Amino acid sequence: MNMKNIQTKKTTSAALKYLFVACLISFFGCETDDTQTVATFSQLTMSDEFDTDGAPDSSIWGFDIGTGEDGWGNKELQYYTDRPENVKAQNGILLITANQESFEGSNYTSARLITKDKFEQRYGRFEARIRLPWGQGIWPAFWMLGADDDENPWPGAGEIDIMEYRGQDPSILIGSVHGPGYFGGDAISKEYTLENDRFDTGFHVFGIEWGPEYINYYVDDVLYNQITPEDVDEETDGQGVWIFNKPFYILLNVAVGGTFVGSPNAETEFPQTMLVDYVRVYEYNEIN
Numbered sequence: 202m203n204m205k206n207i208q209t210k211k212t213t214s215a216a217l218k219y220l221f222v223a224c225l226i227s228f229f230g231c232e233t234d235d236t237q238t239v240a241t242f243s244q245l246t247m248s249d250e251f252d253t254d255g256a257p258d259s260s261i262w263g264f265d266i267g268t269g270e271d272g273w274g275n276k277e278l279q280y281y282t283d284r285p286e287n288v289k290a291q292n293g294i295l296l297i298t299a300n301q302e303s304f305e306g307s308n309y310t311s312a313r314l315i316t317k318d319k320f321e322q323r324y325g326r327f328e329a330r331i332r333l334p335w336g337q338g339i340w341p342a343f344w345m346l347g348a349d350d351d352e353n354p355w356p357g358a359g360e361i362d363i364m365e366y367r368g369q370d371p372s373i374l375i376g377s378v379h380g381p382g383y384f385g386g387d388a389i390s391k392e393y394t395l396e397n398d399r400f401d402t403g404f405h406v407f408g409i410e411w412g413p414e415y416i417n418y419y420v421d422d423v424l425y426n427q428i429t430p431e432d433v434d435e436e437t438d439g440q441g442v443w444i445f446n447k448p449f450y451i452l453l454n455v456a457v458g459g460t461f462v463g464s465p466n467a468e469t470e471f472p473q474t475m476l477v478d479y480v481r482v483y484e485y486n487e488i489n
Contacts, residue, residue, distance in 0.1 A: 239488050240412050242326035247316075247482040251290040256283070261320055264288075265313040265454075267305075274355070277340075278458035278465075280307035288312035294476050299339065299455045301471035309471075313454035321348040321448040324485035327363060328408030328419075329453070334473035335401035338465030339368030340456040341475045343407055345449040356384035359444040361416060364407035367462045368473070371399040374407070376418035376426050380433070382441035389436050391418070391426040404478055412485055413446060453477060 249261055264283040265273075272278065279299060281287075287310050288297050299311040329343050342365040347358030360379035367373070377390035395405075410417045418426035430443035455475050458464045465471075 240410075241486045241488065242410055242483040244484040244486065245481060246322060246325065246484045247320050248479065249295075249481075250293065250479045251295040251477065252293050254291055255289060256285070257288065257290060257295060257314060261316055262314045263317060263319060265315055268307060272459060273456070275456070275459035275461060277456045278307065278338075279309040279311040279456060280305050281313045281454070282310055283312065284310075286310070288314065294478060295453075296474050296476060297341075297453060297455050298472045298474040299334070299457050301465075309457040309465075311455045311457060313452060313456075315450060315452050317346075317348065317450045319450075320482070321450045322482060322484075323446070323448045324411050324413065326408060326410045326481075326483040326485075327451065328406055328482075329363075329480045330404050330406045330478035331364070332402075332404045332476040332478075333366055333368075333371070333400040334455060334475050335368045335371045335399070336465065336469040336473055337369040338458050338462050338469055339473050340459060340462045341366055341368070342452070342454055342456070344452050346452065347444065348448040348450050356380055357444075359447075359449070360384070360388075361409065361411070361445065361449060362388075362390075363409050363418070365461075366400060368401075368469075369462065371401050372396075374400065374420070376409070378416065378428050378433075378445065380442060380444045382437040383433060387437075389428055389432060393418075393420050393423070393425045395420070404476070411445065412487070416445060451480065451482075453480070 249258055265281050268280055286300060297312050299309060301309055304310045331343065333341050343363045345361040350358035356379045362377040365375050372395045373392050375390050375392050377388040379388045383389050406421050408419045414429055416428045417424055433441040433443050
């Protein structure tokens with residue numbers, strides 16, 4: 202099956218499109234003065250177009266395997282594997298598939314890909330073009346964790362959720378940050394609603410542009426959220442710490458169940474697959 206149209210691989214046009222001038226002074230614009238700081242995100246530092254069929258590129262991606270402790274901390278129900286039944290590239294698309302099956306003591310399987318120790322970066326534009334799965338209890342995500350998480354356990358190392366989504370709400374996604382003093386249900390978040398459409402019926406580009414004092418969240422060309430150290434301070438009454446000034450690594454996964462989405466029900470259809478057209482990362486360049 203050919204799941205790409207002819208426009209899909211006009212790749213670095215996205216990079217040129219996002220020769221974006223990010224003003225650190227204001228959300229939607231800034232006044233011209235001698236102290237203005239702007240940034241561009243034009244130099245590609247990592248790209249996976251999933252053009253080779255089979256297992257994901259091992260120079261970029263590793264895997265989390267198993268159930269984690271207490272369902273990866275969220276009481277999730279799946280067993281993560283690296284089997285082709287759960288993860289493979291095919292016809293230029295990465296397929297991450299959640300199956301309902303008995304496997305290693307779990308009733309569901311899926312996959313969680315990570316770039317830890319393979320690709321980590323501080324600041325930049327991180328984006329992926331994805332078509333999401335759907336259904337009660339389905340929880341796909343494109344996100345990042347602080348690269349020092351072995352020495353500084355969650356939430357101390359920090360988490361940036363570029364896109365997470367409840368399968369039972371197929372028109373709504375969430376962008377968040379987690380850190381000391383603002384994590385779990387107290388994460389700093391904002392929802393984005395796709396008007397008169399659903400994220401499971403077509404591909405969309407989910408991304409962030411991240412600099413020393415901000416993280417901007419995008420769906421396609423829409424900037425819908427900005428989080429800054431001032432937001433952390435305000436939301437936590439001064440108790441939170443801005444920790445987004447170090448390298449992070451990327452994760453892609455489809456979870457099943459857990460505290461965020463609840464369990465699948467009789468109407469949830471399996472298998473459910475997240476289709477990833479590409480993942481691209483651009484460098485942050487500050488201009489004074």
